[in-house]
Amino acid sequence: MGLFDRCEGCGRPISNGEPYHSDWENGIALCEECAPTWQDFKDEPGLFFSPAMDQHHTSETAKPLIDAHIAAGGAMTDKIGLVSDVPTSENCT
Numbered sequence: 001m002g003l004f005d006r007c008e009g010c011g012r013p014i015s016n017g018e019p020y021h022s023d024w025e026n027g028i029a030l031c032e033e034c035a036p037t038w039q040d041f042k043d044e045p046g047l048f049f050s051p052a053m054d055q056h057h058t059s060e061t062a063k064p065l066i067d068a069h070i071a072a073g074g075a076m077t078d079k080i081g082l083v084s085d086v087p088t089s090e091n092c093t
């Protein structure tokens with residue numbers, strides 16, 4: 001009952017509170033291990049859906065996000081879009 005979703009990548013149940021990647025468009029979830037990286041986002045931004053924009057990313061919309069991630073000390077190998085059931089401030093600024 002503590003589980004709310006199952007990873008589409010490896011089939012592993014994802015526990016409540018565990019960071020996971022949510023595919024908003026298809027309503028699927030990926031565990032941290034199977035989540036795409038920023039490099040994947042850069043390579044194929046069209047695979048990523050933005051609920052904020054209500055459309056898929058393009059190289060143009062992806063670039064500033066990637067630049068900001070790198071500027072903040074992130075790496076291209078970092079997992080992207082991990083969320084937990086704790087509200088985040090991702091929509092701020």
Ligand SMILES: [Zn+2]
Binds near residue numbers: 009010012033
């Ligand atoms: Zn997985």
